[in-house]
Amino acid sequence: MPATLIVSISGVSEPTLPASIEFTGELDARLAPVSWLLPPRPREGRHRADAPLIRWLRSRLPVGDALVMHGFDHAVVPAGRSWPYRRAEFAALPSHEATLRLIAATRTLDDLGLSSEVFAPPRWLASSGTLTALRRRGFRVCADSVGIRRLNGSESLLRGRVLTPGGLTAGVRAVDGPAPESTEAWRHRGLLLLASRTARRGGLVRIDVDATELHRASTRQVLLDAIDAALDAGATPATYRLPLPTPLAA
Secondary structure, three states: OOOEEEEEEEOOOOOOHHHHHHHHHHHHHOOOOEEEEEOOEOOOOOOOOOOHHHHHHHHHHHHOOEEEEOOOEOOOOOOOOOOOOOOOOOOOOOHHHHHHHHHHHHHHHHHOOOOOOEEOOHHHOOOHHHHHHHHHOOOOEEEOOOEEEEOOOOOEEEEOOEEEOOEEHHHOOOOOOOOOOOOHHHHHHHHHHHHHHHHHOOOEEEEEEEHHHOOOHHHHHHHHHHHHHHHHOOOEEEOOOOOOOOHHHO
């Protein structure tokens, strides 16, 4: 199987939209679509159907980007949950609770003129009950900390951890061996190495971009360098909606 590159943008909001649009232009030049991780209810306030962010997302979907339902309500902590489940809304939910949240999330997106059959839980942590609820609700894909799960038909798992400028998610080190003093430059080198190495091995390269960090020129550049490294190593751009691209889709 050839290498695949999926770039997602999370943390997008009205204040971070201008930087996200600028970064998307860089990805468009590389023919790399974006998977937008949108919480139906963000941590602060609520989305409006006529807001610039929602209008922007509607304009991006017809050109090949993907909308990913990113949990439901980021403003609350699930009752009775303790660390490490704080802010990981779907990490420990039974199926009936997850189903109720998915129903509410779907209705919220409907009110915004949006819809999605793709789900990514906060902090990429999904309980087995959440996976059951997603299947019953007709979701096609769940992107979690392990990889990308195709939920309909013959189910399968495309393994691949999420890469960020801070390394791998879930506290995994970006490179093997003892780490030098934790510096931004070292973390960035780890991202480049992992993106390039995974692509050369024909793996799944998942790079998540935190929109709140895009105002930093150094972060933007290392993300673009990692994306270029994966593309140069032969990775085919894809989205979470279509995680197995065909040659024609490229």
